[in-house]
Amino acid sequence: MRATVIHAPHDIRVQEVPDPVIQQPTDVVLRVLRACICGSDLWAYRGESARQPGQRIGHEFLGIVEEAGSGVNGFAAGDLVVAPFVWSDGSCAYCAEGLTTSCPQGGFWGSVGSDGGQGEAVRVPFADGTLVKLPAAAASDDHLLTALLALSDVLGTGHHAAVGAGVEPGSTVAVVGDGAVGLCGVMAAKRLGAERIIALGRHQARTDIARTFGATDVVAERGDAAVAAVRELLGGDGAHAVIEAVGTEQSMRTAVGITRDGGSIGYVGVPHGSGTGLDLGVMFDRNIALRGGVAPVRTYIPELLPDVLSGTIDPSPVFDLAIGLDEVPAGYKAMDERTALKVLIKP
Amino acid sequence: MRATVIHAPHDIRVQEVPDPVIQQPTDVVLRVLRACICGSDLWAYRGESARQPGQRIGHEFLGIVEEAGSGVNGFAAGDLVVAPFVWSDGSCAYCAEGLTTSCPQGGFWGSVGSDGGQGEAVRVPFADGTLVKLPAAAASDDHLLTALLALSDVLGTGHHAAVGAGVEPGSTVAVVGDGAVGLCGVMAAKRLGAERIIALGRHQARTDIARTFGATDVVAERGDAAVAAVRELLGGDGAHAVIEAVGTEQSMRTAVGITRDGGSIGYVGVPHGSGTGLDLGVMFDRNIALRGGVAPVRTYIPELLPDVLSGTIDPSPVFDLAIGLDEVPAGYKAMDERTALKVLIKP
Numbered sequence: 001m002r003a004t005v006i007h008a009p010h011d012i013r014v015q016e017v018p019d020p021v022i023q024q025p026t027d028v029v030l031r032v033l034r035a036c037i038c039g040s041d042l043w044a045y046r047g048e049s050a051r052q053p054g055q056r057i058g059h060e061f062l063g064i065v066e067e068a069g070s071g072v073n074g075f076a077a078g079d080l081v082v083a084p085f086v087w088s089d090g091s092c093a094y095c096a097e098g099l100t101t102s103c104p105q106g107g108f109w110g111s112v113g114s115d116g117g118q119g120e121a122v123r124v125p126f127a128d129g130t131l132v133k134l135p136a137a138a139a140s141d142d143h144l145l146t147a148l149l150a151l152s153d154v155l156g157t158g159h160h161a162a163v164g165a166g167v168e169p170g171s172t173v174a175v176v177g178d179g180a181v182g183l184c185g186v187m188a189a190k191r192l193g194a195e196r197i198i199a200l201g202r203h204q205a206r207t208d209i210a211r212t213f214g215a216t217d218v219v220a221e222r223g224d225a226a227v228a229a230v231r232e233l234l235g236g237d238g239a240h241a242v243i244e245a246v247g248t249e250q251s252m253r254t255a256v257g258i259t260r261d262g263g264s265i266g267y268v269g270v271p272h273g274s275g276t277g278l279d280l281g282v283m284f285d286r287n288i289a290l291r292g293g294v295a296p297v298r299t300y301i302p303e304l305l306p307d308v309l310s311g312t313i314d315p316s317p318v319f320d321l322a323i324g325l326d327e328v329p330a331g332y333k334a335m336d337e338r339t340a341l342k343v344l345i346k347p
Numbered sequence: 348m349r350a351t352v353i354h355a356p357h358d359i360r361v362q363e364v365p366d367p368v369i370q371q372p373t374d375v376v377l378r379v380l381r382a383c384i385c386g387s388d389l390w391a392y393r394g395e396s397a398r399q400p401g402q403r404i405g406h407e408f409l410g411i412v413e414e415a416g417s418g419v420n421g422f423a424a425g426d427l428v429v430a431p432f433v434w435s436d437g438s439c440a441y442c443a444e445g446l447t448t449s450c451p452q453g454g455f456w457g458s459v460g461s462d463g464g465q466g467e468a469v470r471v472p473f474a475d476g477t478l479v480k481l482p483a484a485a486a487s488d489d490h491l492l493t494a495l496l497a498l499s500d501v502l503g504t505g506h507h508a509a510v511g512a513g514v515e516p517g518s519t520v521a522v523v524g525d526g527a528v529g530l531c532g533v534m535a536a537k538r539l540g541a542e543r544i545i546a547l548g549r550h551q552a553r554t555d556i557a558r559t560f561g562a563t564d565v566v567a568e569r570g571d572a573a574v575a576a577v578r579e580l581l582g583g584d585g586a587h588a589v590i591e592a593v594g595t596e597q598s599m600r601t602a603v604g605i606t607r608d609g610g611s612i613g614y615v616g617v618p619h620g621s622g623t624g625l626d627l628g629v630m631f632d633r634n635i636a637l638r639g640g641v642a643p644v645r646t647y648i649p650e651l652l653p654d655v656l657s658g659t660i661d662p663s664p665v666f667d668l669a670i671g672l673d674e675v676p677a678g679y680k681a682m683d684e685r686t687a688l689k690v691l692i693k694p
Contacts, residue, residue, distance in 0.1 A: 094608060099634060102608035164636070261441060261449035264638075271627040280622030284614070287446060287640035289511070291611075293631040 002347075003119025004328045006057045009047030012329045017056070020115055020123035025071030028127035030081065033139065034149045035061040035117045035345040036319065037331050038085075039179045040270050045332050048272060058118025058345075059085040059109040060152035062134065062145065066121065074128045080139045081131040083117070083124060084297040085109065085153045090129020098299040103129075117152075118328055120347050132301045135309065143316060146344060147308050150184065150315035154342070155304055156297030157268050158184025158245070162192055164266025164291035165241035169193030174230055174238070175215070176255050177245030178206040180318040180342040181268060183213055185243040187313055190214025194241070198233060200226055200254070206341060209317050223250060227257035238263060244292070245269050252277030259288045267292040319344040349694075350466025351675045353404045356394030359676045364403070367462055367470035372418030375474035377428065380486065381496045382408040382464045382692040383666065384678050385432075386526045387617050392679050395619060405465025405692075406432040406456040407499035409481065409492070413468065421475045427486045428478040430464070430471060431644040432456065432500045437476020445646040450476075464499075465675055467694050479648045482656065490663060493691060494655050497531065497662035501689070502651055503644030504615050505531025505592070509539055511613025511639035512588035516540030521577055521585070521605050522562070524592030525553040527665040527689040528615060530560055532590040534660055537561025541588070545580060547573055547601070553688060556664050570597060574604035585610060591639070592616050599624030606635045614639040666691040 003017045020029050035058050043049040044057060051057075062082040065075050075081060088095050088103035095103050105126065110116035115123050124130055132151075138144045158181050167173055173189040175182050178201025189197050190213060198217040199210035207218040219229045231238060238260040244252055247269025255265045256279055267274065267290060278290070307313045321340040323331050325347040334340035350364045367376050382405050390396035391404060398404075409429040412422050422428060435442050435450035442450050452473065457463035462470050471477055479498075485491045505528050514520055520536040522529050525548025536544050537560060545564040546557035554565040566576045578585060585607040591599055594616025602612045603626055614621065614637060625637070654660045668687040670678050672694040681687035 097609060099609040102633060262444060262446040267631070271631050275625060275627030278622060278625065278627065280618040280625065283637075284618050284640040286449060287643070289636065289638035290630075291636035291638070293634035296634070 001120040002325060004057050004116060006044055006051050006055055007053045010045060012045060012057070012332050014325055014328050017119070020121050022067055022069045023123065024125060025069040026126050026128065027069045028065050028072055028075055028124045028131065029067045030063045030083070030122050030124050031066045032061045032063040032117065032120060032122060032347050034063070034145050035347065036149060037118070037328070037335055037343040037345070038153060039181065039335070041332070042336055043270065043272065045336060052112055055112060056110045056114065056116030056119065058116040060149060061117035061122060062149055062152065064139065068127065072127045075131060075133065080134045080136050082134055082148055082151050082301065083122070083131055084156065084301060087125050087130040088298055089126045095129060098296055100296040100298040101294045118345055120325065130298065132305065146319055147314050147316040149344070150318065151297070151301050151304060151308065153297060154180045154184045154318060155187070155315045156300040157181050157295040159188040159300050159304060160295035161185045161243040161245060161266040161268040161292055162188035162241070164264065165243050166264040166266070167192045167194050167241045170195050171241045172196045172234065172239045173241045173243065174198040174200065174258050175243040175245065176200050176251050177243070177269060178203060178210065179245060182243065182245035183209050183318050184315055185245050186210050186215050187213040187315060189241070189243070191307065191313055198230055198239065200230070212317060223254065226254050230258040241266065244274070247272045247274045249273035249277040253279070256282060256288060261286040261288070264289040264291055268295055318342045322346060348467040349672060351404050351463060353391055353398050353402055354400045357392060359392060359404070359679050361672055361675050364466070367468050369414055369416045370470065371472065372416040373473050373475065374416045375412050375419055375422055375471045375478065376414045377410045377430070377469050377471050378413045379408045379410040379464065379467060379469060379694050381410070381492050382694065383496060384465070384675070384682055384690040384692070385500060386528065386682070388679070389683055390617065390619065392683060399459055402459060403457045403461065403463030403466065405463040407496060408464035408469060409496055409499065411486065415474065419474045422478060422480065427481040427483050429481055429495055429498050429648065430469070430478055431503065431648060434472050434477040435645055436473045442476060445643055447643045447645040448641045465692055467672065477645065479645070479652065493666055494661050494663040496691070497665065498644070498648050498651060498655065500644060501527045501531045501665060502534070502662045503647040504528050504642040506535040506647050506651060507642035508532045508590040508592060508613040508615040508639055509535040509588070511611065512590050513611040513613070514539045514541050514588045517542050518588045519543045519581065519586045520588045520590065521545040521547065522590040522592065523547050523598050523602050524590070524616060525550060525557065526592060529590065529592035530556050530665050531662055532592050533557050533562050534560040534662060536588070536590070538654065538660055545577055545586065547577070559664060570601065573601050577605040588613065591621070594619045594621045596620035596624040600626070603629060603635060608633040608635070611636040611638055615642055665689045669693060
C-alpha cells in the first residue's frame with residue numbers, strides 16, 4: 001500500500017510500504033477513508049520532535065474494517081469506525097478509569113513499527129479497546145465523515161481542555177490558540193454551557209470559525225496586550241476557565257495572565273516551551289490551577305459522537321483544505337506556512 | 348507594646364513599638380494570647396524573601412478583642428477570636444467565592460505598615476471579614492488554645508493542599524514535606540477519608556506525628572529513591588493525590604514523580620524553586636494536574652473549627668516548643684536549625 005513516511009525534517013514522502021496484516025488476534029486491518037494532518041505533526045515536520053528516518057506519520061483517521069482478528073468481538077469486516085489518536089487495550093486499570101492515554105499496552109500511531117494514519121490502511125492493535133463504531137450510512141455522507149474525523153483528535157482534545165479548564169454552565173472562558181484544537185475548545189466550551197467565550201487569534205478566517213463555534217468575543221492582540229485586552233473585556237479580572245492550545249512559552253504566559261484568581265488553565269498544547277511560561281509564584285499567589293495533558297480521546301468519543309451525528313455540533317469547518325494522498329507533502333507545507341488551518345486527506 | 352521586628356536576615360528582635368489603635372471603624376485591636384513561628388517566616392529570616400528593615404513579622408495568632416471600631420458588627424471587647432494569616436474585607440466578589448486571599452482590600456500580617464502576629468497586640472483591619480469567634484471557655488484551656496492556633500494557618504493550609512490534591516474517601520495520598528503544613532496535610536487527608544497516606548520524611552519525631560495524624564506508611568528516602576519507594580509501595584504506580592508542602596525544586600520534582608497518571612498535586616509550599624521542578628512534558632504525558640497556592644484559610648475555619656473543638660482532630664502536636672515573647676529570636680534559630688518543628692509563642 002501507499003503511506004506517508006517522514007525521512008527527515010521537511011522531508012515527508014508518500015511511498016510504497018508493506019500492506020498491513022493481522023499480527024495479533026486482537027488486531028483489525030482498516031482501510032482509511034479519511035485522515036488529516038495535525039498541528040502536532042508539524043513539530044515532527046519541523047524537526048522539533050525527534051523522529052527516526054522512515055517512521056510513518058498521521059494519527060487521525062476513520063475507515064472501513066477490512067479484516068478482524070479472531071479475538072476481535074466488537075467489529076467485523078465492513079464496519080465503519082473511527083480511531084482515537086492512541087490505541088489502548090480497553091481492559092487495564094487506566095482504561096477503566098478513562099485515562100486511555102496511560103494504557104501500558106497503548107501506543108501512538110506512527111511510532112516505530114506501527115502504521116500511521118496518513119496512508120491507505122492501518123493495522124489497529126487492541127481493536128475492541130481502541131475503535132468506535134460509526135453508523136454505516138455515514139460512509140456515503142462526505143460532510144458528516146469530515147465532521148466525524150474530528151473525533152479522532154481535535155474535538156476530543158478541545159473537550160479535554162474545556163474539562164480541564166473547569167468549564168461549566170455560565171462559565172466565562174478564554175481560549176489561547178486559533179488552530180483546530182483551540183477552535184474545537186471554543187466549540188466544547190459552548191457545548192458545556194459557557195456563556196462568554198473569548199477567542200484569542202489574529203487570523204480572521206480562523207476567528208470567524210471561532211465565532212461560528214460559539215465565541216462571543218475575539219481578541220487579536222498578542223502577549224501583554226492580549227492580557228490587557230482580555231482583562232478589560234472582563235472588568236479587570238481574568239477568565240475562570242482558560243484553554244491553552246498551543247504549547248509555547250508565550251501562549252502559556254498569556255494563559256496565566258488572563259486567568260482569574262482561583263481559575264483553571266486547561267492545557268492541551270503539546271509542551272514546546274510552555275513549562276517556562278508557567279510563573280509558579282504568580283499561580284501560587286492567585287490560586288491558578290493547571291489541568292490537562294494528552295487527551296484520552298477514546299473516552300470522550302461516546303459522549304461527543306451523538307452530538308456530531310445529530311448536527312448539534314459540526315466541527316467540519318476546521319478542515320479548510322482537502323487533498324488526496326499524493327498531495328500530503330504539499331499539505332504539510334500549507335499547514336507549516338499557515339495557508340491551511342487543517343488539511344483533510346482522502347486516500 | 349512589644350513586638351517582633353525583622354531588621355535584616357538573621358536579625359530578629361523583640362522591641363518596643365507603638366501600641367495599635369483603631370484607625371478605621373472596621374478595625375479591631377486584639378490582645379494576642381497565642382502566636383507562633385511559621386516555616387514560611389524562615390524564608391524572610393534567611394533573606395530568601397525580601398523584607399524592609401523594621402517590618403513586623405508573624406501571621407498566625409489568636410487572642411482577645413480589646414477594642415472594636417464603631418463599624419464592627421460581629422465582635423466586641425472580650426471576645427476570643429482567631430485570625431487567618433491574611434485579612435480580607437468579607438464583602439468583595441473574591442471573598443464571596445471563598446478566595447479570601449485574593450481580596451483586593453486584603454493583606455498579609457507584617458507587611459509594611461501593619462502589625463505582625465508575633466507581638467502583644469495587633470490592629471486587625473476588616474475585623475468582620477477576617478476574624479472568627481471562638482468559644483470563650485477555650486481561653487482557659489491551654490491545650491485547646493494551642494490546637495485552635497493551627498486554624499490560623501497550618502491546618503487550613505494542609506486542608507487546602509488536600510483539597511487541591513483531590514483527596515476523597517478511599518484516596519491514596521502521598522505527602523511531600525514533614526513540616527507542620529505537611530503533617531497537617533496528613534491530618535486533613537485523613538479527615539477527608541483517605542484510606543492510605545504515605546508520609547515522606549526522614550525525622551522520626553516528625554514521622555511519628557505523621558503516624559498519629561493518620562499516615563499509614565512512611566518513606567524516609569529522598570529524591571529518586573523516594574519516588575522508587577513510593578511507587579513500590581503502590582504496586583508500581585504513584586498516588587492519585589499528592590500534597591507538596593515544601594516549595595523547592597526537589598520537593599516538586601518528587602511530587603511529580605510520585606503522582607499516578609491522571610492524579611493531582613495539591614501544592615501549598617511557597618514556591619522557592621518549585622516551578623523548576625515541574626516537568627511539564629511529563630505532566631502532559633501523564634495528565635497530572637496542579638492545584639493549590641496560598642490557602643484561603645478564612646474560608647476553611649468554619650468547616651474545620653467544630654472538629655478541633657470536639658477533639659476529632661488535634662493538630663496541637665505540631666507545636667513542639669513553647670516560648671515567651673522575649674525568646675522569639677531563639678525560636679527562629681531553633682526552627683532554622685530544625686531542632687524545633689514549630690514554635691508556639693505565649694506573649
